Structures are given as C-alpha cells and as structure tokens.
Amino acid sequence: xxxxxxxxxxxxxxxxxxxxxxxxxxxxxxxxxxxxxxxxxxxxxxxxxxxxxxxxxxxxxxxxxxxxxxxxxxxxxxxxxxxxxxxxxxxxxxxxxxxxxxxxxxxxxxxxxxxxxxxxxxxxxxxxxxxxxxxxxxxxxxxxxxxxxxxxxxxxxxxxxxxxxxxxxxxxxxxxxxxxxxxxxxxxxxxxxxxxxxxxxxxxxxxxxxxxxxxxxxxxxxxxxxxxxxxxxxxxxxxxxxxxxxxxxxxxxxxxxxxxxxxxxxxxxxxxxxxxxxxxxxxxxxxxxxxxxxxxxxxxxxxxxxxxxxxxxxxxxxxxxxxxxxxxxxxxxxxxxxxxxxxxxxxxxxxxxxxxxxxxxxxxxxxxxxxxxxxxxxxxxxxxxxxxxxxxxxxxxxxxxxxxxxxxxxxxxxxxxxxxxxxxxxxxxxxxxxxxxxxxxxxxxxxxxxxxxxxxxxxxxxxxxxxxxxxxxxxxxxxxxxxxxxxxxxxxxxxxxxxxxxxxxxxxxxxxxxxxxxxxxxxxxxxxxxxxxxxxxxxxxxxxxxxxxxxxxxxxxxxxxxxxxxxxxxxxxxxxxxxxxxxxxxxxxxxxxxxxxxxxxxxxxxxxxxxxxxxxxxxxxxxxxxxxxxxxxxxxxxxxxxxxxxxxxxxxxxxxxxxxxxx
Amino acid sequence: xxxxxxxxxxxxxxxxxxxxxxxxxxxxxxxxxxxxxxxxxxxxxxxxxxxxxxxxxxxxxxxxxxxxxxxxxxxxxxxxxxxxxxxxxxxxxxxxxxxxxxxxxxxxxxxxxxxxxxxxxxxxxxxxxxxxxxxxxxxxxxxxxxxxxxxxxxxxxxxxxxxxxxxxxxxxxxxxxxxxxxxxxxxxxxxxxxxxxxxxxxxxxxxxxxxxxxxxxxxxxxxxxxxxxxxxxxxxxxxxxxxxxxxxxxxxxx
Numbered sequence: 001x002x003x004x005x006x007x008x009x010x011x012x013x014x015x016x017x018x019x020x021x022x023x024x025x026x027x028x029x030x031x032x033x034x035x036x037x038x039x040x041x042x043x044x045x046x047x048x049x050x051x052x053x054x055x056x057x058x059x060x061x062x063x064x065x066x067x068x069x070x071x072x073x074x075x076x077x078x079x080x081x082x083x084x085x086x087x088x089x090x091x092x093x094x095x096x097x098x099x100x101x102x103x104x105x106x107x108x109x110x111x112x113x114x115x116x117x118x119x120x121x122x123x124x125x126x127x128x129x130x131x132x133x134x135x136x137x138x139x140x141x142x143x144x145x146x147x148x149x150x151x152x153x154x155x156x157x158x159x160x161x162x163x164x165x166x167x168x169x170x171x172x173x174x175x176x177x178x179x180x181x182x183x184x185x186x187x188x189x190x191x192x193x194x195x196x197x198x199x200x201x202x203x204x205x206x207x208x209x210x211x212x213x214x215x216x217x218x219x220x221x222x223x224x225x226x227x228x229x230x231x232x233x234x235x236x237x238x239x240x241x242x243x244x245x246x247x248x249x250x251x252x253x254x255x256x257x258x259x260x261x262x263x264x265x266x267x268x269x270x271x272x273x274x275x276x277x278x279x280x281x282x283x284x285x286x287x288x289x290x291x292x293x294x295x296x297x298x299x300x301x302x303x304x305x306x307x308x309x310x311x312x313x314x315x316x317x318x319x320x321x322x323x324x325x326x327x328x329x330x331x332x333x334x335x336x337x338x339x340x341x342x343x344x345x346x347x348x349x350x351x352x353x354x355x356x357x358x359x360x361x362x363x364x365x366x367x368x369x370x371x372x373x374x375x376x377x378x379x380x381x382x383x384x385x386x387x388x389x390x391x392x393x394x395x396x397x398x399x400x401x402x403x404x405x406x407x408x409x410x411x412x413x414x415x416x417x418x419x420x421x422x423x424x425x426x427x428x429x430x431x432x433x434x435x436x437x438x439x440x441x442x443x444x445x446x447x448x449x450x451x452x453x454x455x456x457x458x459x460x461x462x463x464x465x466x467x468x469x470x471x472x473x474x475x476x477x478x479x480x481x482x483x484x485x486x487x488x489x490x491x492x493x494x495x496x497x498x499x500x501x502x503x504x505x506x507x508x509x510x511x512x513x514x515x516x517x518x519x520x521x522x523x524x525x526x527x528x529x530x531x532x533x534x535x536x537x538x539x540x541x542x543x544x545x546x547x548x549x550x551x552x553x554x555x556x557x558x559x560x561x562x563x564x565x566x567x568x569x570x571x572x573x574x575x576x577x578x579x580x581x582x583x584x585x586x587x588x589x590x591x592x593x594x595x596x597x598x599x600x601x602x603x604x605x606x607x608x609x610x611x612x613x614x615x616x617x618x619x620x621x622x623x624x625x626x627x628x629x630x631x632x633x634x635x636x637x638x639x640x641x642x643x644x645x646x647x648x649x650x651x652x653x654x655x656x657x658x659x660x661x662x663x
Numbered sequence: 664x665x666x667x668x669x670x671x672x673x674x675x676x677x678x679x680x681x682x683x684x685x686x687x688x689x690x691x692x693x694x695x696x697x698x699x700x701x702x703x704x705x706x707x708x709x710x711x712x713x714x715x716x717x718x719x720x721x722x723x724x725x726x727x728x729x730x731x732x733x734x735x736x737x738x739x740x741x742x743x744x745x746x747x748x749x750x751x752x753x754x755x756x757x758x759x760x761x762x763x764x765x766x767x768x769x770x771x772x773x774x775x776x777x778x779x780x781x782x783x784x785x786x787x788x789x790x791x792x793x794x795x796x797x798x799x800x801x802x803x804x805x806x807x808x809x810x811x812x813x814x815x816x817x818x819x820x821x822x823x824x825x826x827x828x829x830x831x832x833x834x835x836x837x838x839x840x841x842x843x844x845x846x847x848x849x850x851x852x853x854x855x856x857x858x859x860x861x862x863x864x865x866x867x868x869x870x871x872x873x874x875x876x877x878x879x880x881x882x883x884x885x886x887x888x889x890x891x892x893x894x895x896x897x898x899x900x901x902x903x904x905x906x907x908x909x910x911x912x913x914x915x916x917x
Contacts (some may be wrong), residue, residue: 078703106795267776267782267785268776268779269779272769272772272776272777276764276769277764280763280764563784566762569756569760569762571745572721572748572756572760573748573749573773573774573777573821574745574746574747574752574774574778575743575745575749575777576742576745576746579745579777663671
C-alpha cells in the first residue's frame with residue numbers, strides 16, 4: 001500500500017466521527033492546558049520571592065500528578081466509548097481485507113493525530129491562559145507580578161512528556177482490545193447490549209453498608225493528630241466512593257423494578273418508555289451516574305474546603321489585624337503605662353505620621369497586661385475598664401473585685417477568676433472584645449481577657465509579688481491601632497519607612513520592644529500556602545466539572561444512538577414528538593438529579609470531617625464554611641441543569657429524526 | 664361507502680438539487696371495503712413501499728387523495744398525524760419492530776399507553792387477543808427470549824389492541840420460516856374473519872394467496888387485480904403465480 005494511506009484513512013475516520021471525537025479532543029485539550037498551567041505555575045519565578053513558596057510548589061506538584069493520573073483514567077473511559085462506537089468500522093475494514101496489524105496502524109495514526117492536535121491546542125490554550133492563572137494565583141497569595149506573557153519551557157517539556165505517555169497508554173489499551181476481538185464481534189460491537197439486570201439485594205445492601213460506614217467515619221472520626229485525621233478521611237472517602245458505585249448500580253436497578261411494578265406510574269405515556277429503557281441499561285447507567293456523583297462531590301468538597309481555608313484565614317486575619325497598622329509597645333515595668341507618658345507618645349506618633357503626610361483614622365489605643373505562669377492552663381490578659389469603654393464606646397461600670405471576661409472560643413464557667421491571691425467576681429461574659437492586635441496572633445483558646453476597674457491596684461500587687469519575674473511573668477503593653485487609607489503598596493512603604501523611627505520612640509519612653517505590624521506586611525506569607533491550595537482546588541474543580549460534563553454528554557450520545565431505532569418504531573406506532581419530549585423529561589427527573597442529590601448528601605456527611613480538618617489549620621468558622629458550601633452547591637446545580645438541558649436536546653434531536661423511507 | 668379510497672395518487676421524488684425527478688407512484692386508484700383482506704404485490708421498485716408509507720401517513724402524496732373512513736388523510740395536520748395513526752391504524756412490520764426494552768405484554772400495551780388508557784382497560788383488551796394469537800404464556804418474556812414467529816404474533820397483537828380501522832402489514836412473513844409464516848397467515852385469515860380489515864404488502868405468493876383480493880402494482884400504477892372468488896388457497900396461488908409470470912414477461916416485452 002502506498003505511503004500516506006494510513007494517515008489518510010485515520011484522518012478520515014476522525015473527521016467522519018467528529019460528533020464523538022470532537023468532545024474527546026476538547027477534553028484532552030482542557031486537561032493538557034490545565035496540566036501546563038499547573039506545572040507552569042510550579043516553575044514560575046513570580047512566586048519565588050514569596051514566603052511559603054516551597055509549600056506552594058509542593059502543592060502544585062502534587063496537583064500535577066493528580067491531574068496526570070486523572071487524565072489517564074478518564075481518557076481511558078472516554079476512549080473505550082470511542083472505540084465501542086467504531087468497532088463496526090474496524091470490522092468492515094477487517095472484512096475488506098485489512099488484518100489486525102493494518103487496523104492497528106490506522107489506530108496508531110488516529111492516536112497520533114489526536115495526540116498532536118490535543119497537545120498543540122492544549123499548549124496554546126495553556127500558554128494563553130497561564131497569565132490569567134498566574135494573576136489569579138498571585139492575587140490569592142498576594143504577591144506581585146508584571147503583565148508580560150511568558151512561556152515556561154520546562155513546563156512545556158513536562159506537559160508534552162506526560163501526555164505522550166498518556167496517549168501511548170491509550171493506544172496500547174485499544175490495540176489489545178482490537179487484537180482479541182473477532183471480525184463478527186467487531187461488526188456487532190455496538191449492539192452488545194446488556195440484559196435487563198436483576199436487582200441484587202445483597203449487592204445493594206453491601207453498598208449501603210459501605211456508604212454508612214464511610215459516613216460513620218466521617219461524622220465520628222476525631223483524632224487530635226492531623227495525620228490520623230487525614231488517614232481517617234482517606235478511609236472514609238474510599239468507602240464512600242466504592243459504596244456509591246455499588247449502591248448506584250444496585251439501587252438504580254431496584255428503583256426501576258419498583259417503578260415498573262407500580263402500574264399507575266409505569267403505564268403513563270411520559271414514564272413508560274423512559275423507565276423501561278433505564279431499566280434495560282441500568283448497570284451501565286448506574287456506573288455512569290456514580291462517576292458523575294463522585295466528581296460533583298469532589299468539586300463541592302474541594303472548592304468549599306479550600307475556599308474556606310483561604311477566606312477563613314483571611315477573615316481571622318482581619319480579626320487579628322482590625323486596623324491597617326498595629327503598634328504594640330511592650331514593657332516589663334508597669335510604670336511605663338502612666339497616662340501622661342502614653343498621651344505624649346501618642347502625640348509623637350502623630351508627628352511621625354504627619355511628616356509622612358499620613359493622617360491616621362479609626363485609631364484607638366489601650367493598655368494590656370499579659371500574665372503568664374509556666375504550668376498554668378491559661379494566659380490572662382488584663383485590660384482596664386476605662387480603656388475598654390473608650391474603645392468600644394460603652395459605659396459599663398464595675399466595682400472593685402468585679403470583672404468582665406471575654407473568652408476566645410472556650411468555656412469558662414466559674415463565677416470567679418483568680419490570679420495569685422487576687423480574685424474577681426465575674427459579672428458577665430462579654431460578647432465583643434477589642435482585638436488585641438498582633439497579640440491576638442498568639443491568642444489561642446486558653447486565653448481569657450479580664451476587664452477590671454482596679455487595674456492600677458492589680459499591677460501594683462502583681463509586681464510586688466515575691467515570685468514576680470521568678471515564676472510569674474508579665475508584660476505591660478500599650479497597643480495602638482490605626483488606618484491610613486493608603487493603597488496597599490504604599491502601606492508597605494510607610495511601614496518600612498517609620499519602623500526605625502518608632503523603634504527609637506519606643507526606647508525613649510521606656511518600652512523594651514515594639515511588635516509593629518502592618519496588615520499588608522503580615523498578609524503575603526500568611527496566605528501563600530492556602531492561596532496555593534485554593535488555586536489548585538479551583539483548577540482541579542474545573543477539570544472535574546469538565547469531566548462530569550463529558551460523561552453526561554457521552555452518556556446521552558450513546559443512549560441516543562441506541563434509542564434511535566426504538567423511537568423510530570414508536571413514532572411509526574404513533575408516538576408524537578411531544579410525547580418524546582415528555583419521556584426525556586421524565587428520565588431527567590427520575591435519574592439525572594439523583595447523583596446531584598446524592599452528592600449533596602455526601603457533602604452533608606463530609607461536613608463535620610472537613611470542619612475538623614480545617615480545625616487542624618486553626619480554622620473554625622462554621623457559618624463561613626456553610627455559606628461557601630451552599631453557594632458552591634447552588635452553582636454546581638445550576639450548571640448541571642444547563643448541561644443536562646443542552647445534552648438532552650442533542651439526545652432529542654438524535655431520536656426524533658424519523659427516517660420515512662424505511663418502512 | 665368504502666373504508667379506504669385511494670384516488671389518482673401520485674408521488675414524485677426529486678433529488679436534492681432538484682435535478683432528476685423519480686415518479687414512484689403515477690396514478691394509483693383502488694378501494695378497500697370494510698372487512699376485506701387485500702394483498703398488494705409488486706417487485707422491488709414498483710412503488711409498493713411508497714404506497715404503504717402514504718397509507719400509513721408517514722409520507723405525503725404529491726397529488727391525489729387517500730380517504731380513510733370518510734376522512735381525507737392529507738388534510739390532517741402534521742401535529743395530529745401521530746395521534747391519528749395511533750387511533751386508526753395498526754402496523755405489522757417485516758422485522759417485527761418490537762422494543763427489546765419491553766416485555767411482550769408491554770410492547771403490546773405501548774400504543775394504548777401512548778393513548779393514555781388505564782392499565783385495567785389495557786389488561787382486559789389484551790386477554791382475548793392473546794388467546795386468539797396463542798401468546799398468553801409468553802407475555803412476560805422479553806423479545807430476545809422468544810422465536811421469530813412468536814415475536815411476529817406479539818407484533819400482530821400490538822396492531823390489534825387499538826382496535827384499528829385498518830391493519831397495514833409490510834412483508835409480515837419476510838423474516839419468518841415457512842412454518843411460522845403459515846401460522847401467521849392462518850392468524851391473519853382468522854382475524855379477518857372476525858371482521859378486521861387488513862392491507863398487506865408482500866412479495867410472497869404464498870402470503871398473497873391467503874388474501875381475498877390481490878392488487879398488482881407495476882411502475883407506479885395498479886396493473887391488475889385478482890379476486891379469490893370461490894377458489895381455495897391452492898387455486899388462488901396458481902392464479903397469482905400465473906399473473907406474476909405475465910407481469911414479468913410483460914415487462915420483457917414492453
């Protein structure tokens with residue numbers, strides 16, 4: 001045979017099957033572009049200056065591998081579908097005298113063409129989008145970048161290498177299938193339908209059992225160490241995935257049987273056809289639906305938890321940094337905190353800022369004594385009532401020996417609180433606290449803020465204790481917070497500008513240290529890791545959503561091809577187009593929303609586990625997590641409906657086009 | 664008045680770019696009376712499939728009229744055609760066209776389900792038909808679990824269950840072995856004797872010889888027709904066979 005025959009035949013095969021090849025290639029392009037972007041970001045110089053770059057690179061690297069493995073698995077699935085619908089063609093080639101080797105060559109060429117197109121288009125798309133992705137990443141982790149488009153050569157090489165390997169894997173897979181098939185089985189390949197399966201109760205029960213076990217672990221697992229918790233989470237995920245597959249397969253068969261037995265439901269024009277055809281291919285249907293369900297669950301879990309991680313941290317961070325700047329002057333000596341010295345210091349700070357043409361806004365200052373005793377369960381913050389009222393705009397009153405307390409998320413149920421022989425009666429728990437600036441960074445659940453009116457007396461007693469500075473330690477702080485309404489970059493400049501001057505001031509007024517912080521300055525490093533994780537979550541979600549969409553599309557397409565003759569017969573017998581529509585809608589309501597529903601249930605059970613995992617990252621913000629989850633869930637649901645609408649239209653057009661000449 | 668009246672029926676197919684015109688039906692005229700069993704014979708390309716498609720309201724004639732029970736079929740709106748077909752016509756196809764997703768019973772119920780009838784009514788209607796056709800024991804099986812003859816009997820049951828004015832059969836014995844064919848033809852005769860009007864398109868002289876009348880179509884016109892009269896199946900077979908020979912040699916001459 002002359003050269004160019006095989007490439008020609010292969011190209012022709014792709015062109016003629018564009019309805020099934022086009023989405024396949026599109027999916028390859030999306031996967032490759034995503035992989036390129038992830039590996040591009042991994043190597044880009046833009047992030048090399050930020051704190052936590054190692055973590056980000058590690059996360060992205062891991063994400064890259066997840067993508068590669070997913071590509072392999074998913075493209076195998078899509079490829080199997082492709083080959084199924086093309087077996088007849090290969091069977092014909094076989095009859096016309098091509099042996100398996102020749103057919104193998106055609107497949108090689110087809111794979112090569114698809115690989116070439118996908119890799120090229122994927123790289124172009126990836127390079128085009130990588131800048132947006134970089135900007136996105138930089139935005140979430142708070143670094144700086146320029147707007148120049150760059151190509152990551154290392155990333156290109158990685159992408160090409162990985163995906164050539166993936167395509168070779170597909171090729172070997174297909175060829176092994178073709179070489180074991182006979183001509184007749186090839187010819188009939190498309191028609192090997194399954195027999196109506198019997199609902200298998202044992203299988204269904206074991207599926208439900210696995211699911212329950214997975215849910216149980218998710219709800220109850222509570223280990224102090226992150227590693228054990230992650231292991232439990234992994235176990236739960238595995239159980240739920242297997243459980244979902246088994247339950248979906250057995251459960252949907254059972255569901256169809258029940259629907260078929262219900263004569264009032266079954267023998268209705270809208271349900272009759274859809275229920276019977278669902279029952280007919282329920283096993284395959286169940287597997288497809290389970291895949292969709294799992295992909296949706298992954299997207300829901302990933303986006304909601306990573307978004308929470310990032311925005312929850314940001315939220316906490318704003319709680320920690322209530323103003324753009326926080327100055328925390330630290331002294332070992334209570335005398336430093338006398339009011340005339342403090343107002344003097346405040347005036348000096350104003351002068352410094354005025355020199356920089358900055359007028360502070362929303363400023364407030366307060367005194368704070370932090371008492372810590374090695375071996376104590378708790379740290380105590382003492383704050384004078386006077387300062388509290390000033391800052392919060394309240395006019396609470398307290399008698400001597402009385403206190404308000406504020407706890408940072410823990411419970412303190414006693415009526416009294418005592419410290420080294422001093423005791424206060426707790427009047428009530430406050431709901432608001434002037435967040436302690438940079439101090440709050442180290443606030444954990446064991447800290448209690450105690451607001452008292454006899455502040456000076458307390459400090460005097462404290463320093464006169466014989467064990468003061470021996471086994472009782474305290475620092476006497478003045479915390480000053482303010483906003484500048486400068487742009488973030490300028491804030492950073494200002495922060496670097498005034499730091500030295502402020503340090504001098506600090507010495508001058510008898511303080512030994514200044515914990516100054518700017519929200520901007522603290523931000524970058526803080527968010528780098530979570531930003532990276534969130535970003536990866538978004539990328540993987542896009543890929544998973546695309547995969548779910550493709551599964552739905554292929555499912556509808558195969559079923560459309562299969563159902564074509566059936567609907568043709570039914571139209572001859574007298575089924576109207578309107579009834580076809582109704583039948584498709586019935587199928588949609590019965591089956592297609594099931595995976596979405598189950599995904600929501602999965603998420604519900606995953607909720608406590610994710611929360612506990614987030615707690616490992618010192619994040620406990622239930623309302624935020626709930627809100628994010630609901631928003632993402634609603635978004636996915638809407639997307640799902642749109643996709644279903646579009647694909648069910650394709651299906652409708654496929655089955656309703658009656659061929660009149662054939663009677 | 665006749666049940667079916669076909670007059671001056673013409674169907675011209677034109678190729679996609681309007682170039683060649685093919686006249687599938689030139690001028691078809693015939694009537695079918697209530698309770699008749701009519702076979703239409705003709706070779707491939709004679710236009711019988713086109714005729715059947717038009718009678719089934721699957722296709723529209725270029726000109727001419729088809730009147731079923733006093734109603735002009737070409738005047739039925741496109742949207743109402745499917746319902747009309749369902750309510751007035753029963754179909755028996757060469758390759759059965761049973762749906763493999765349904766049991767035989769459900770296949771038979773299909774037209775009634777589409778018409779929105781209650782399960783009880785469907786069930787009551789099926790019982791006598793199933794007895795006549797001898798498929799009572801097969802009703803819960805799937806099409807791939809029964810033989811070709813049994814499938815075709817189920818298909819006949821599906822055609823009968825709507826109590827149609829006319830049954831259109833397209834080569835009903837085409838995919839059956841001779842024993843199953845004879846059995847099916849016997850059933851057709853029996854159903855006809857109860858009063859069911861049947862119009863059958865066929866190649867098979869054997870099948871045609873069970874009908875009460877045979878129309879021969881050639882080159883888009885009704886070329887000839889034969890009445891059974893008092894002849895037995897065998898005698899009628901001979902007559903049809905002779906006519907076929909005449910048709911074939913006639914073509915050679917003309």
